[in-house]
Amino acid sequence: MTLRAKNIGFALTGSHCTYEEIWPQVQRLRDAGAEIYPIASQAVAATNTRFGVGADIIAHFAELAGRPVITTIVEAEPLGPRAVLDVLVIAPCTGNTCAKLANAITDSAVLMAAKAQLRNGRPLVLAISTNDALGLNAKNLGVLLNTPRVFFVPFGQDNPLKKPRSLVADMDLIAATVEYALQGKQIQPVLIERQLREVK
Numbered sequence: 001m002t003l004r005a006k007n008i009g010f011a012l013t014g015s016h017c018t019y020e021e022i023w024p025q026v027q028r029l030r031d032a033g034a035e036i037y038p039i040a041s042q043a044v045a046a047t048n049t050r051f052g053v054g055a056d057i058i059a060h061f062a063e064l065a066g067r068p069v070i071t072t073i074v075e076a077e078p079l080g081p082r083a084v085l086d087v088l089v090i091a092p093c094t095g096n097t098c099a100k101l102a103n104a105i106t107d108s109a110v111l112m113a114a115k116a117q118l119r120n121g122r123p124l125v126l127a128i129s130t131n132d133a134l135g136l137n138a139k140n141l142g143v144l145l146n147t148p149r150v151f152f153v154p155f156g157q158d159n160p161l162k163k164p165r166s167l168v169a170d171m172d173l174i175a176a177t178v179e180y181a182l183q184g185k186q187i188q189p190v191l192i193e194r195q196l197r198e199v200k
Helices: 016-030 054-065 074-080 095-102 109-119 138-145 171-181
Strands: 007-012 037-042 087-093 124-130 148-150 167-169
Touching: 007 016, 007 054, 007 109, 016 054, 016 087, 016 171, 037 054, 054 124, 074 087, 074 109, 087 095, 087 109, 087 167, 087 171, 095 109, 095 124, 095 138, 109 124, 124 171, 138 148, 148 171, 167 171
Parallel strands: 007 037, 007 087, 087 124, 124 148
Antiparallel strands: 124 167
């Protein structure tokens, strides 16, 4: 399936150590001919960490996507009634975002966009990156795995010895997962063996 002329929402949440894995995927989708609608949570836009300055991250994201980044609930709300997006990707999708999504909490631009996408019966793709996916967040992961029109980028334990409850998606599989999701299918296998990542 081609991604040419597809409107793809691409939403960042606060797994700051993962952004370097994300940028090539945004470029890959654009190179495939997709229109990218960038969205970011306040945790991305307003937080400065050892992985980068929030304002710089937003500026780089906008440059890659080719349009301004949506960072507020007010900016994200029209995505619903206008049915703008063919598919929405949340990558990285933190445990915090998973928990709120599974419990119908809408308190960020990313969650508003996700709510809008599900309201319109269109696919939502999650690329998780969370240290507690096999801990307190496991129940929320279970809810989302069983939610219609929610699809997962294949994921696995990124460092079982040092972070035994952590799961991270293989970001290189985002484009393929999107192609399947647009057909209403979950790419398989969902559970994969990941390359060991160093604790950052």
